[in-house]
Amino acid sequence: MQRLTTGNTELDGILNGGVPTGSFVVVAGPPGSGKSILAHQIAFSNATAERPAHYYSTMSESQSKMKRHLQDFAFYDDARFGEAVRLIQLTEFAEEARQDGDALARINSEIITKTYQAKPSIVILDSSRALQAFGNDAQLRAATFDLASKMAHSGALLLFVGEYRPDDAHSAAEFAVADVIVELANDPAPTRDGRTIRVAKLRGSSFIAGQHPFVITNHGIQVHQRLESNAPSPTGAQTGRAAFTHDELNAMTGGGMPRGDVALLLGPTGTGKTTLALQWVHAGLVRGERALYVALEENPDELSEKADAFGLDFTGATDTGHLRIIHAPAGLTDPRRAGPQDPTGPPGPPAPCCRGGRHQQPPAYPPPSATLAGLPVRADRAPARRRGHIAVHLRTPRTRDGTAGCRRPVQLRQQRHTAALHGTRCRTRTCPVGAQDAPQQPRQGAAPVRDR
Numbered sequence: 001m002q003r004l005t006t007g008n009t010e011l012d013g014i015l016n017g018g019v020p021t022g023s024f025v026v027v028a029g030p031p032g033s034g035k036s037i038l039a040h041q042i043a044f045s046n047a048t049a050e051r052p053a054h055y056y057s058t059m060s061e062s063q064s065k066m067k068r069h070l071q072d073f074a075f076y077d078d079a080r081f082g083e084a085v086r087l088i089q090l091t092e093f094a095e096e097a098r099q100d101g102d103a104l105a106r107i108n109s110e111i112i113t114k115t116y117q118a119k120p121s122i123v124i125l126d127s128s129r130a131l132q133a134f135g136n137d138a139q140l141r142a143a144t145f146d147l148a149s150k151m152a153h154s155g156a157l158l159l160f161v162g163e164y165r166p167d168d169a170h171s172a173a174e175f176a177v178a179d180v181i182v183e184l185a186n187d188p189a190p191t192r193d194g195r196t197i198r199v200a201k202l203r204g205s206s207f208i209a210g211q212h213p214f215v216i217t218n219h220g221i222q223v224h225q226r227l228e229s230n231a232p233s234p235t236g237a238q239t240g241r242a243a244f245t246h247d248e249l250n251a252m253t254g255g256g257m258p259r260g261d262v263a264l265l266l267g268p269t270g271t272g273k274t275t276l277a278l279q280w281v282h283a284g285l286v287r288g289e290r291a292l293y294v295a296l297e298e299n300p301d302e303l304s305e306k307a308d309a310f311g312l313d314f315t316g317a318t319d320t321g322h323l324r325i326i327h328a329p330a331g332l333t334d335p336r337r338a339g340p341q342d343p344t345g346p347p348g349p350p351a352p353c354c355r356g357g358r359h360q361q362p363p364a365y366p367p368p369s370a371t372l373a374g375l376p377v378r379a380d381r382a383p384a385r386r387r388g389h390i391a392v393h394l395r396t397p398r399t400r401d402g403t404a405g406c407r408r409p410v411q412l413r414q415q416r417h418t419a420a421l422h423g424t425r426c427r428t429r430t431c432p433v434g435a436q437d438a439p440q441q442p443r444q445g446a447a448p449v450r451d452r
Helices: 009-014 035-046 063-070 091-100 103-118 128-134 137-152 166-170 173-177 247-252 273-286 300-309 315-320
Strands: 024-028 053-057 085-089 122-126 157-162 180-187 194-202 211-217 220-223 263-266 291-295 323-327 390-394 409-415 423-426
Touching: 009 194, 009 211, 009 220, 024 035, 024 137, 024 173, 035 053, 035 085, 035 122, 035 157, 035 180, 035 220, 053 103, 091 103, 103 122, 103 128, 103 137, 122 128, 128 137, 128 157, 137 157, 137 173, 166 173, 263 273, 273 291, 273 300, 291 300, 300 315, 300 323, 315 323
Parallel strands: 024 157, 024 180, 053 085, 053 122, 122 157, 263 390, 291 323
Antiparallel strands: 180 194, 194 211, 211 220, 390 409, 409 423
């Protein structure tokens, strides 16, 4: 089966290689979702002087105005516009056909005649919803069936672009006869609109189902497949542990984090979460391993400066490709895509402080509530600290009388399938709690932390 590219390799992958030639495609979505941009991107990616693209516009938009809207896109080629990609206005012709009485039949005849004469590779009708003004539902349905059947023999790709609603898929004739249905959505958010694309139908071929995020850049529609849709094949269970640079923390975790497991590092602001994570990454780089660091706040330069302050050199690892730092700022997150939060959880036992007080109970942490670069995080399941393998909690507590307790204790809350040393230890060298296990004194009614 021959296919036409969409101008984006990720979208081609979702369509199992592209759009089949000679098929009837419906691109549906609300205004502003990127339908026309995708249509132009497909046209310029495939049209040639021998096999042009006919772009039928039902709006009173001049060729110069359309050129102004397209000239900033990388796929646009001014030398090919007008020859390889031909804009054809249907507005005046349709109004004349309306006065004759059978506008839809005249429109179909015009499109089919030009198709068999010029032999275009792509025929685009934007917006196809405007055809509803030239006939009733029965006439529109008959005209759609007639156009789709006759265009199928020409070998040209017929592409309808329209502002269809979700319920139109159950009643509109276009969806009944379409070979390919592509749905675009634009979910507004305070910091960033969440654009998604979904292939609802691809006749005679497999495709990657579900919603995939995309952005509109100067390169046009740039789709990002969901992470789970292109996950690599399983390579077998990983063995061994990824050790920290701290002997005490390695002893608490049984030699470091088990490879292949999920770890959750908890703690309020200023407790050293980022510092501990950077040290752990550096320990792996020293062993010759590769690391990926995704930061939602600091950019790569800020993280490198912070690492340099602690004597951790990331420059060499970044240059060789062993370390990759990705910055996903807050504007790329959408907290509304998260699942239900569970602010409750089994409270951990209070641990004695080296100054005689008691550490406060750690606050309850909800599950992740963001999407990374538009990619939805599976936060609809149980909180990670309940289902995860390891949970390490960093705190900076105070005693009951208001005086400062251990300045930086670390507590291993949970480690699955491992005999680990649970409890709280201080990360300051002067604290005697760090030398041995802190005695556990659960408060009344509190459930003790157990090894899972």
